[in-house]
Amino acid sequence: MMKIFVFFAVVLSIAYAEVVTTVNVSKAKITANSGSSVTLPCGFDMQPDQQQPPIIYWIKGVSVDDPAAEIVFKGYKYWNESLGEYRQFFGDYEKRASVVDLENPSIKIGSLSSADEGRFWCMVAEWSGRQQEGTDADSIALMIDSSKSYVDTYVSKNISVEQGNNIAMSCNKAGSYDTITWYEGPFHRSDTDNFTHTEIGQYDKVGAYYFYNQCESAGVCSNGEKIEPSFSQFGISSSGVLTLTNANIDDSGRYWCEISKHNGANMELQTCRSSTQLTVTGFTFDCSNQVPGSYPDPEDCSMYYECVAGDPITYHRSCGYDGLVFDPVNLYCDWAANVPPPCGVSSLP
Incomplete structure (x- = not known):
């Protein structure tokens, strides 16, 4: 099972270079009346563009990691566009909320009540490793009936x-x-x-x-x-x-x-x-004088460089989830427990 997972992790990391995500809801606050509907805006930018669209969340709470936060919506597009999209609303938002376009994932909420008052977060996460640079969130304060x-x-x-x-x-x-x-x-x-x-x-x-x-x-x-x-x-x-x-x-x-x-x-x-x-x-790594292949990043064990034959670009790849590091011997990402020092802790040859 470990070998299967390692291969999957490598596929993910090869598929994506380092992605930087920026989310902007464009408004600090919105006031709406009870019983009415409201559209909470959200836009995002990902550089460089990646082939697989990101995962979109809407969350209500003090912060996205607040244990009491409420997941409002999760959606993404499938790799195979013919399969369409995955969309899921949670709680009573399933009956009174909608997201029209995952490329511009503003959310519309109807039948507002005092229970909706609070902070709504639009969170956008890269599909692969969910690294820090690839995940961002921005929030908007929703007030019901009067400004607070x-x-x-x-x-x-x-x-x-x-x-x-x-x-x-x-x-x-x-x-x-x-x-x-x-x-x-x-x-x-x-x-x-x-x-x-x-x-x-x-x-x-x-x-x-x-x-x-x-x-x-x-x-x-x-x-x-x-x-x-x-x-x-x-x-x-x-x-x-x-x-x-x-x-x-x-x-x-x-x-x-x-x-x-x-x-x-x-x-x-x-x-x-x-x-x-x-x-x-x-540290700067340049593929122009390197043979095609993967190379460790001497300053970040969770990253590595890839040089592709006939491609002048130097790709700086992420291993994916926290805990995975690049193995310079086997030239793939693995858990730190399976990789020798300095990046890992394995004592096996």
Whole structure:
């Protein structure tokens, strides 16, 4: 079974180069009346274009990885266009919601009620490995019958820094808030059966800046900056700027700035998150002087380079899901447990 899976993973990784996805809902908020219908806009861009259309989600919740979030819609087009499309609505949205075009996946919801008030996320994920750069989401605040207090945030979508240098990632904010939190993700880890973590992804907290006393345990309260131990090279200022010192290739990824008001009446309206794709540049691989074949990326075990005969392009491929690394001996992607160091942990020859 392992050999079959490895072959499948290789097929996926060969089929796609590194894809960067950007999602934009174009509006921060919409107000609609009870009993009426509303269309929530969503558009996306994927560079470079890939042959297989992405997977589209609509999710209602504080964030896409919120354990209490509600999956509203999931849809995608099949590889074989003659098979058409897969579309599924969940809960009562099955009877009162529609998505007309998966290429421009705006969603129309009818028979609105107060239960619909909150934050709706449009999430677009590349079909293959669901890597960080290939998955993005943007949200819109939906208010029923009257305008409510809400927050909004946005960041620069793509930034880069040369290895060894420092970089500052700004977070633009609107509304009243008392916490700024930065995350990295999504990670699609294989060590859990939780749908949110495997299908939607898991987001690792980089740190936060608290403007009120955050009590984590009895008698231990603090405000100001708090960085998680695994992200010690980062810092967060009172203005919400995330600073990375002495950037490494492994720091490349998608980072999310979230602002929130911890005692808001509707936490979905009082929490908003937006992402930026950080690329740390350094090592350069060029196929012009290489024979056709696959080559390891010395700075990222989850990536490799492919040179194709008669094709001048250098393809930078992803192994796919988190936990897969490139095996430089067998020249395919496998679980780290089956690959020798430095990328894996196997002691077998």
